[in-house]
Amino acid sequence: MAVFVLDRRKKPLMPCSEKRARLLLERGRARVHRLVPFTIRLVDRTQEESALQPLLVKLDPGSKTTGIAVVREDESADEETGEIQRQVHVLWLAQLVHRGQQISETLAVRRAFRRRRRGANLRYRAPRFLNRSRPKGWLAPSLRHRVETTLSWVRRLQRLAPISGISQELVRFDPQALENPEISGIEYQQGTLAGYEVREYLLEKWGRQCAYCGATDVPLQIEHIHPKARGGSDRVSNLTLACAPCNHAKGAQDVRVFLAKDPQRLARILEQAKRPLHDAAAVNSTRWSLFEALKATGLPVETGSGARTKFNRVRLGLPKTHALDAVCVGVTHAVFDWDRPTLQIKATGRGGYQRTRLDRFGFPRGYLTRQKRHFGFQTGDMVRAEVPKGKKTGTYVGRVAVRASGSFNIQTREEVIQGIAHRYCTLLQRADGYGYSWIKRAC
Structure with a gap:
């Protein structure tokens, strides 16, 4: 690294x-x-x-995890065709784990408590509607979090390395080619990326399993729900995945005839065919906000599709990881030094303002201290603890959880060590809202 x-x-x-x-x-x-x-x-x-060389930050935004890579690019001409080849040298890999789901659940709990208080204390208040306006470009807090944490790490990398450009996976799929396969321009439809958009979309949408029998870890084929021989279209709303035996058994039958004896599975397939991807919806909601935020940094921003990312990764024979997906974003002809450990960055937040623990009915069940720092330490700090004697003799390095009593817990790479006295702890790095761990090499 x-x-x-x-x-x-x-x-x-x-x-x-x-x-x-x-x-x-x-x-x-x-x-x-x-x-x-x-x-x-x-x-x-x-x-x-x-002497400085231009470096590039590559991003593969996701709903739960965003891949980040710092690379150096070289351009050379192909000896046979003369085409410019872009060679990528990987310097640093990371994957950023978002906490959007946690934010959404926390807001739901807070909303329930607020409704209870209003129902108990303001029972006869006149109802008010539409009394709050949302600014243009508003995003839900769980979605805004994805944009802001990604942008925060791009700015941090700008302070640590001479970054001269950004490459972002802007669209997971090409909606124009998906919704209208008969689009004019035969070169656009039959290029090197033909088929990757639809296949990747269906794998994500149907959970990488056969829609008719639920088989997994088997070769899957693209299947028409309403047979093409009976007038079915090639739109993604009419496509699913099936294993070879199910695809052969269904043949040219309509799905309603084929699953006449399994009405529950039939209803689930018909509903799933019209349902969009939840994760894809989250990414689509934030992709342009992230793009505009990256442009505001003043650096040139290159974009690419998710299908091209997969095409590059498969062609180059790289393992499937979020960080290596980021390496393959955009035009990439060769990748070197990709076999590196990956830093996992997990967004943990900086604590909350709530000082009272509540039960499931909304009544107090415990109270937290008014101050977050005890004996010079705060939850989330990285510390080294050297215990000279006792049952826990040894040296421990990790993330600390503090208590007012001075008995701390330390989260190491392997386990949680409980009951470490504060006098044995030495501060290594202050808490910054993230937890760090290392992922083994991708090979």
């Missing part, structure tokens, strides 16, 4: 290897600036004295 480097004025320089960072630290030419992501700061060099 590349190490981010800053000059003595905290301006970004080119990332270096772990070996070089270790030598700079041993020789006293650098100081540790931040542990995660690991960043060093040189004490004898400025940005003007260094």
Whole structure:
């Protein structure tokens, strides 16, 4: 994994290897600036004295997880065709886990409590409707969170590396080709991406299983719900997935005839055929907001479709991960140094203002302390605990959960260590609203 480097004025320089960072630290030419992501700061060099190369941040936005990659691109001409080839050298990989679902559930609980209070205390208040206006471009808090956390990490990477551009997967699918397969322009329909849009959409929509028998981990074929031989169209609302035996058994029958003895499955298929993807809807709701926010950074933004991302990944033989999907966004002909560990960044928040624990009926069942920091530590800080004696003798590094009593819990990579006294803890990095862990290499 590349190490981010800053000059003595905290301006970004080119990332270096772990070996070089270790030598700079041993020789006293650098100081540790931040542990995660690991960043060093040189004490004898400025940005003007260094040679910089343009780096690119690639993003694969998702409803639950966003892939992030910092890469360096080279362009070269193909010897046979003369076509410009874009070669990607991977420097840093991460996947950002959003907490949109948690925000949605928290707001639902708060809404229920608010309704109870109003019903109990303002029973005869005259009803009011449409007394709140929403600004243009408004997004629900769970969706706004996805945009803001992604933008926050792009800005953070700008402070750590000489980023000169952004590449974003703007659309998961090409809706024009999906809704109107008869679109004019034969080159558009029969290019190298032909079929990838529809197939990927159906795999996501139908849960990668046979719609008729529920078989998984088997080769799936695209199947017409209303047979094409009987006038069925190629629209995605008329397509599903079926294993080879079910597809052969159904043949040219209408789905209502084929599943006449299984009305529940028939009703579920007909309903699912008209239902849009929930995750795709969330991504579609935020994609343009994220695009406009990225453009506001002043960097050039390149866009690409999800089908092209999958096409690049399959063609290059890369494993399926969120971070490597980000590497494959946009025009990519070759990828080097992709076999790197991935930093998982989980959005944890910075705590809440609620100081009272409530039961399921909305009555108090416990109270929290008024202050978040105890003995110089706050929940979410990264600490090192060295316990010299007792049952928990050892050294533990991880995320701390504080108590007013001074008995802390430490979440390490393997387990939670409970009851560690505060006097054994040393602060490594302050809480920033995220939890960090490492994912093994993708190979």
